Amino acid sequence: MNSTTLATPSTATSDARPVHGRRRRSPGWFLISPSVTLLLIWMLVPLAMTVYFSVIRYNLLYPGERGFVGLENFHYFLTDAGFIPGMTNTLILVGGVLLISVVLGVLISALLEAAEFPGRGLVRVMLISPFFIMPTVSALIWKNLIFHPVSGVLAALWKFFGAQPVDWLAQHPMASIVIIVAWQWLPFAILILMTAMQSLDQEQKEAARLDGAGPLAIFWHLTLPHLARPIAVVVMIEMIFLLSVFAEIFTTTSGGPGYASTNLAYLIYTQALLQFDVGMASAGGLIAVVIANIAAILLVRMLGKNLTEKH
């Protein structure tokens, strides 16, 4: 780059690149700016406000007191009784659901591709259906009809085998929530992986078989490498949603008992809208943003190339 281009004001840069025909100016910049502007505002304004609120004392219950408090809110948030359980539960939820949906997702979609059998279309439809159920519905259906310790389906099953019915959401709140959320997201993994698997070269598979490779060897050396990219996609998309699971906790356990099923998202919600502590909730929100960004930077780096490549 030489000094003349450096001196050029930014408005002239689009004219300076006469690549797309000289007949008229490229409409590219003009057409994309509304979306970019909107997203910039959406990203920056609330985030700037969150940063500002996080360093002042701001509680909606005491409107008079507002002053700069430095990092006090962060200190309070990080030492709050709910912080460690909140972090742990977020990790359990994200890790647990990712593990279940990727492992079972690969196995189930491989199973469906293993042979043509009667009713495969219907099986596919049934397998992906839970993904389309809204979170509040799936949470309440599981809570009332499946997990309920008296008239739930699992209670009946336990009694049938002579065991004491379990009050799932009270005794194993986090495991129960992982099951509910995994039930919603496993179908997503199946949907993506099943489609990806269909593009696997059948001739290659047949050739491997003729060379004497067993089904396990084919799965390990052929199918799994082919799935690397779709699996990465599943992990990325699910991560975005799993970091902020809210409705499922809100409608089932309300984060309890105690903090047993409070994740970071729910903890911030309780501080903001139940305790009205805007300052502390904002500090928590920023911490959530930082965590999400660490995950995001890693993932976007990993996936960025894959996604924009033409293929």
Place this chain on the structure above:
Amino acid sequence: MLTLKQSRRLNTLLVGGVSWIVALLLFFPIFWMVLTSFKTEIDAFATPPQLFFTPTLENYLHIQDRSGYFRFAWNSVVISFGATALGMLFAIPAAYSMAFFETKRTKGTLLWMLSTKMLPPVGVLVPIYLLAKQFGLLDTRTVLVIIYTLINLPIMVWMIYTYFRDIPRDILEAARMDGATTLQEMVKVLLPISKGGLASTMLLSLILCWNEAFWSLNLTSANAAPLTALIASYSSPEGLFWAKLSAVSTLACAPILIFGWISQKQLVRGLSFGAVK
């Protein structure tokens, strides 16, 4: 020793059997929800749970006067369609520009758009809540339309971009030679060719809006609450009407389930940002 044919058949039987069992297990909660919606409240709460019972339409017939279903459903419809239409209005030009007037910044912009999705909603819950309150937008459909447009915009741009990218440039060149303006080119050439892709983008946006349950629970109460919020209201202890809950849930989920079944293939493309087709 089995012959090849026999072992093939055994294989099919085994694969089919296990697949069916897994599918039935995963589908069971939905099946049970639909079944419960035809029970009386007493049957719904019976121990052990009843598989056979006298079905009743009671829950569906009284869905309006018991929970005001249609007001919530209407809110869901207005919000989902509003946000989808608005999103398309912004996403189509952006995707068009990225697909056909690629610069060295295009890739970066696409990834940046994707990264805005990484911003967890709780990170901005407080300011959005306060801003909505400030502008008198709390508990209005407008605020949800705006937010849903913004949260789905990156996905819509990406999805339309992957469809546009596959269109041969010659077609557009030809139109341009005939003297078409940018707007004409978009409306008369591009939209007709890509209407399948645009339809599935809209479908995906509708599904995501319909099922969104963070902002709808936090920003609405009585007036603008969509179906997700109506159903959440059944979580309170005084709302233990399972048959009724099941009927409302079945009605709320049915349209989206059917949309999803019809468009599975296209949804994969949108949900994976074009990486899986």
